[in-house]
Amino acid sequence: MFDFTSILKYTPFLLQGAGLTLLVSIASLCIGMCLGLIVALLRMSTIGPVKFIAGLYIDVFRSTPLLAQLMWIFFALPILTGITLSPFYTGTLGLGLYSAAYLAEVYRSGILAIPQGQWQASRAIGMNTAQLLRRIILPQAVWRVLPPLASMWISILKESSLVSAIGMEELTFRGQSLGNLTLRPIEALTATALIYFAITYPFAVAANALHRRYLT
Amino acid sequence: MTAESMSILCIRDLHKHYGALHVLRGIDLDVRQGEVVVIIGPSGSGKSTLLRCVNRLEEPSKGQVLFRGADITAKETNLPAVRRSIGMIFQQFNLFPHMTALQNVMEGPRTVLKSPRHEVRMRALELLKKVGLEEKVDVMPRQLSGGQQQRVAIARALAMNPEIMLFDEATSALDPELVGEVLGVMRQLAEEGMTMLVVTHEMGFARRVADRVVMMDHGKIIEHGTPTAIFAGAVNERTRRFLGEVDDR
Amino acid sequence: MRNWQPLAEGVAMTILISTLAMLGALAGGLAVALARLSRYRVLRALTYGYTELFRTTPFLVQLLWIFYALPRLGGPALTPFSAGLIALILNLSAFLGEIYRAGMIAIPRGVVEAGIALGFTGTDVKRRITIPIAFRQTLPLTVSHWITLFKETSVLSIIGTAELMYEARVVAVDTYRPLEVFTGVAVIYFLLTYPQSIILNRIYEKHRPQE
Numbered sequence: 001m002f003d004f005t006s007i008l009k010y011t012p013f014l015l016q017g018a019g020l021t022l023l024v025s026i027a028s029l030c031i032g033m034c035l036g037l038i039v040a041l042l043r044m045s046t047i048g049p050v051k052f053i054a055g056l057y058i059d060v061f062r063s064t065p066l067l068a069q070l071m072w073i074f075f076a077l078p079i080l081t082g083i084t085l086s087p088f089y090t091g092t093l094g095l096g097l098y099s100a101a102y103l104a105e106v107y108r109s110g111i112l113a114i115p116q117g118q119w120q121a122s123r124a125i126g127m128n129t130a131q132l133l134r135r136i137i138l139p140q141a142v143w144r145v146l147p148p149l150a151s152m153w154i155s156i157l158k159e160s161s162l163v164s165a166i167g168m169e170e171l172t173f174r175g176q177s178l179g180n181l182t183l184r185p186i187e188a189l190t191a192t193a194l195i196y197f198a199i200t201y202p203f204a205v206a207a208n209a210l211h212r213r214y215l216t
Numbered sequence: 217m218t219a220e221s222m223s224i225l226c227i228r229d230l231h232k233h234y235g236a237l238h239v240l241r242g243i244d245l246d247v248r249q250g251e252v253v254v255i256i257g258p259s260g261s262g263k264s265t266l267l268r269c270v271n272r273l274e275e276p277s278k279g280q281v282l283f284r285g286a287d288i289t290a291k292e293t294n295l296p297a298v299r300r301s302i303g304m305i306f307q308q309f310n311l312f313p314h315m316t317a318l319q320n321v322m323e324g325p326r327t328v329l330k331s332p333r334h335e336v337r338m339r340a341l342e343l344l345k346k347v348g349l350e351e352k353v354d355v356m357p358r359q360l361s362g363g364q365q366q367r368v369a370i371a372r373a374l375a376m377n378p379e380i381m382l383f384d385e386a387t388s389a390l391d392p393e394l395v396g397e398v399l400g401v402m403r404q405l406a407e408e409g410m411t412m413l414v415v416t417h418e419m420g421f422a423r424r425v426a427d428r429v430v431m432m433d434h435g436k437i438i439e440h441g442t443p444t445a446i447f448a449g450a451v452n453e454r455t456r457r458f459l460g461e462v463d464d465r
Numbered sequence: 466m467r468n469w470q471p472l473a474e475g476v477a478m479t480i481l482i483s484t485l486a487m488l489g490a491l492a493g494g495l496a497v498a499l500a501r502l503s504r505y506r507v508l509r510a511l512t513y514g515y516t517e518l519f520r521t522t523p524f525l526v527q528l529l530w531i532f533y534a535l536p537r538l539g540g541p542a543l544t545p546f547s548a549g550l551i552a553l554i555l556n557l558s559a560f561l562g563e564i565y566r567a568g569m570i571a572i573p574r575g576v577v578e579a580g581i582a583l584g585f586t587g588t589d590v591k592r593r594i595t596i597p598i599a600f601r602q603t604l605p606l607t608v609s610h611w612i613t614l615f616k617e618t619s620v621l622s623i624i625g626t627a628e629l630m631y632e633a634r635v636v637a638v639d640t641y642r643p644l645e646v647f648t649g650v651a652v653i654y655f656l657l658t659y660p661q662s663i664i665l666n667r668i669y670e671k672h673r674p675q676e
Contacts, residue, residue: 161523
């Protein structure tokens with residue numbers, strides 16, 4: 001009944017998809033981490049409008065589905081700005097903006113969790129804001145941020161599958177195509193699932209270890 | 217009529233090992249109906265372990281526990297049924313945190329005895345009144361002091377109409393000023409004729425309330441007798457030393 | 466703006482599926498947690514495999530598998546609705562199961578012993594102590610997963626379930642106005658989701674300070 005051999009010869013095809021999955025995920029993570037940090041800092045600003053807009057960004061991107069965001073960037077953005085992005089760039093931008101919103105909150109709680117005393121002591125020594133952020137606050141925040149960051153990375157890897165819906169030929173797209181091509185969706189999709197499992201499981205184990213070490 | 221036929225609880229040659237650690241080394245103890253037996257001794261002597269073997273929260277490695285003549289260490293024993301008649305009070309109170317004081321006291325009869333709600337509620341209110349907490353009936357455990365929580369725990373155990381009550385260092389986790397209210401309730405129970413097996417550091421209680429005092433050390437009973445005998449003139453050297461080092465209250 | 470009716474139906478479907486899936490997953494999650502803590506090694510192992518599988522693979526892949534692959538294994542042909550519902554329940558049960566398991570383990574041993582000392586059977590302990598306490602302690606996490614579930618229903622559009630995202634695509638194609646439609650739908654999602662987070666957080670805060 002099952003015939004995995006028919007799938008086996010397409011392994012390179014699937015693995016190329018996995019490669020694209022990794023590529024888009026890494027790119028999105030980078031965007032998310034950098035943009036997230038900026039948004040987090042803006043969110044903690046003392047300037048009213050800035051704080052509000054940063055907060056709005058976070059709320060919007062966390063209260064709407066990723067798929068809706070991807071659809072918007074792919075179909076609506078071109079009309080608004082005339083720029084048409086390829087599925088890959090749409091995916092990277094969409095995932096990047098989405099993860100930035102979540103990471104901004106992660107960074108913010110990480111920074112806020114540092115006791116007030118650290119800020120006061122740094123200022124008392126004479127540091128300005130930039131220095132105390134760089135030398136005192138951010139290094140301490142890093143430890144608190146690592147576990148949720150690991151979880152975010154795993155989420156990105158999984159959510160990247162949605163980019164198949166706008167036509168990027170990553171792992172899920174190829175898995176589906178393969179199922180249609182060989183008329184064997186069971187084997188194709190099972191293989192796809194197993195590859196995802198193989199990619200994410202090591203990170204899940206690492207994330208668990210991080211959670212145990214840094215959050216308990 | 218043998219001593220055993222009058223005893224509610226007979227412990228015979230009880231041993232308990234934790235791996236290589238031999239915590240109970242052959243305990244023999246009888247508790248008669250209505251008796252208050254107080255167990256004293258240094259930390260690590262196995263007092264709590266002994267108590268927990270009686271209702272099999274710990275499994276004895278060897279030996280027997282006879283409750284009302286029946287061997288409850290036997291494999292076929294219906295443990296939940298037996299435990300209904302043995303009440304236990306823990307050092308950490310262990311009230312159910314998601315229930316009010318009243319609900320805590322009602323829980324046993326409702327869930328285990330399946331008694332009707334109305335009856336159970338009336339009895340629970342009586343018991344809470346008996347332990348002096350009639351005003352705290354609808355309060356959650358986290359809002360009660362340690363002494364209050366322990367008194368609720370006693371009411372909860374009493375709701376099951378136990379034949380014997382086990383007290384595992386019932387006041388050791390309490391602030392000093394709260395100890396008295398709990399000891400007071402325990403004393404009241406003793407005067408009403410409850411059979412009690414009490415592990416405690418409260419020597420004043422032992423002296424005034426106990427019918428018999430048992431001294432344990434390194435997993436064995438090294439001496440036992442009436443409070444007068446033990447406190448006034450203990451025979452065993454280690455007992456004397458232990459009593460000399462412990463504060464009297 | 467004329468085509469509000471399909472979108473309204475989409476919203477109704479989104480709410481319906483979310484609710485049904487949540488109810489199913491609450492039961493499923495409890496079952497999974499209990500199975501993970503069971504005495505039977507086989508049950509523990511099987512459930513562990515299930516939770517790891519469903520938590521490390523993308524939901525979309527799970528959904529596709531259930532919709533396309535499962536019927537071929539001898540089951541009935543599934544409608545997008547039922548396939549979507551099953552997938553959501555299986556997926557969310559895995560996550561909730563982990564959460565409830567952790568909650569159950571965190572209950573102090575003494576409280577369980579108090580129940581045992583009163584004469585509780587194992588079932589009594591689970592029913593009256595373990596499950597209620599674990600459930601209450603993990604409520605914030607359950608709520609946050611509800612919000613995630615609500616948004617996740619959008620993925621069902623890919624297999625044709627007529628929820629909001631699906632209707633959005635239909636209307637966008639019909640009207641040749643993807644900008645207005647997708648922006649409008651994003652706003653609808655925001656208006657449905659954001660207030661829920663705020664309200665639920667506030668309710669949680671209200672009960673919290675008593676501790």
